[in-house]
Amino acid sequence: MEQIDIHTDFAVDVLSGLSAKQKFLSSKYFYDEKGSKIFQDIMQMPEYYLTDCELEIFKNSQQEILDAFSENNASFDLVELGAGDGIKTKILLSHFLSQKAKFKYSPIDISEDSVVNLVAELNHDLPELKVNGLIGDYFDLMKKIIPNGYTKKIILVLGSNIGNYNEQMSLEFLGKLKDVLYPQDMLFIGFDMKKDPDVILKAYNDPHGHTTAFNLNLLQRINDELNADFNLENFYHKEEYNPQTGTASSFLISKIEQHITINEFSTTIQFTKGERIFMEISQKYDLDIINELALKSGFEVVRNFFDERLYFTNSLWKLKS
Ligand SMILES: C[S@@+](CC[C@H](N)C(=O)[O-])C[C@H]1O[C@@H](n2cnc3c(N)ncnc32)[C@H](O)[C@@H]1O
Known part of the structure; x- marks a missing residue:
């Protein structure tokens, strides 16, 4: 089995995403060991x-x-x-x-x-x-x-x-x-x-809590791998679907005004109450x-x-x- 280094990319991408005006994280980083397991739970939901x-x-x-x-x-x-x-x-x-x-x-x-x-x-x-x-x-x-x-x-x-x-x-x-x-x-x-928007939203609107856990796990990964201090309880997940464009978008939203320290870069990231991190799209x-x-x-x-x-x-x- 062959492997290439992905830690450096992760650090660079997280810093640039959280420093952007519209904060974002790349969905390819969802899948650490825990994230991959949660995704299996998502795939098994009848709504998915x-x-x-x-x-x-x-x-x-x-x-x-x-x-x-x-x-x-x-x-x-x-x-x-x-x-x-x-x-x-x-x-x-x-x-x-x-x-x-x-x-x-x-x-x-x-x-x-x-x-x-x-x-x-x-x-x-x-x-x-x-x-x-x-x-x-x-x-x-x-x-x-x-x-x-x-x-x-x-x-x-x-x-x-x-x-x-x-x-x-x-x-x-x-x-x-x-x-x-x-x-x-x-x-x-x-x-x-593209299909009935209700069917689409049900697949992402989290009746079992898996999608929230999946998104929050990326913040936990940043805590673990980049020595940051996200308090996961201060964020919630929200899904939106636009039937015209066929784009379902996933966000984590800050419940409060807060700042997060990422020690790997000695950097502080500010969040206003209601500010969103754009997590991923699921295009239809x-x-x-x-x-x-x-x-x-x-x-x-x-x-x-x-x-x-x-x-x-x-x-x-x-x-x-
Ligand atoms: C939505 S899951 C789908 C998995 C599988 N294709 C399926 O249909 O069940 C996306 C998978 O792609 C992997 N992935 C996403 N971006 C990637 C990239 N740039 N390079 C390699 N793998 C990537 C993730 O780690 C994850 O396992």
């Missing part, structure tokens, strides 16, 4: 429909997905960006193995625990699978993960990963991928579709937006796989010819 939808798509379309990935049983490399616990991917992996598909699987995640646990589980549950886990930021690892054009690569970006990026960041992400892909390679991306899409995103970033949509309710799609893309 995204997991069930993607599971349904994989279960119902696993053979069609394999046929689309590999014509005539040709070899391919599956590279998953932000694999998390890989629970949904396992459905595909185990079906592909049962069909004697010739492939390797490389899960990549910035969360060390996610990669270590996933690789250990796969070694146990699917011993015949060839798996190579990579720990680090996939933006840094792009070139490394796709080193040659000899074997077809299928890049998986599942769940709500791409939805955590606004349009500009998505284009940057897809543009970097485009630069390292070869004409036969493909992308397989999960997109959460429609087919026009997906097609446009593909075209703008140099790809074209080959096919979309849907669940029955049309809540979610896994969209298969190839480079624009």
Whole structure:
């Protein structure tokens, strides 16, 4: 298993986010050991429909997905960006193995625990699978993960990963991928579709307290790793959804006027009462937006796989010819 240094990036990003006029933190830092576990709790909430939808798509379309990935049983490399616990991917992996598909699987995640646990589980549950886990930021690892054009690569970006990026960041992400892909390679991306705003808000509006815990855990991580003194009780979580733009936004809000010391930088951060830290977006899409995103970033949509309710799609893309 390979690993790159991520502590320095964390410190620099936290300082620049909390020093900005509109304070923000990067969602890629949610996933330390505790954050990854809380995210598993979120995925299991009945209100968090995204997991069930993607599971349904994989279960119902696993053979069609394999046929689309590999014509005539040709070899391919599956590279998953932000694999998390890989629970949904396992459905595909185990079906592909049962069909004697010739492939390797490389899960990549910035969360060390996610990669270590996933690789250990796969070694146990699917011993015949060839798996190579990579720990680090996939933006840094792009070139490394796709080193040659000899074997077809299928890049998986599942769940709500791409939805955590606004349009500009998505284009940057897809543009970097485009630069390292070869004409036969493909992308397989999960997109959460626009739907009844109540359904969307219920997925993030925390009936079980998991989403609040997930967001506050990043403040705890800053306390632990950068020697800061956030009092978690002085913040609460709020979700907003704009049906026009399809953007769900997540915030932590300061309950009081307060200042926080981050000893790693000998810095004090001031909060007014009601001031927000912008935590992440979860973008929702429609087919026009997906097609446009593909075209703008140099790809074209080959096919979309849907669940029955049309809540979610896994969209298969190839480079624009
Ligand atoms: C929303 S979770 C989804 C996990 C999984 N794809 C799923 O569908 O269940 C996002 C995952 O992407 C990882 N991640 C986010 N940004 C990343 C980055 N820049 N580089 C590597 N991993 C990243 C996180 O650590 C986390 O495990």
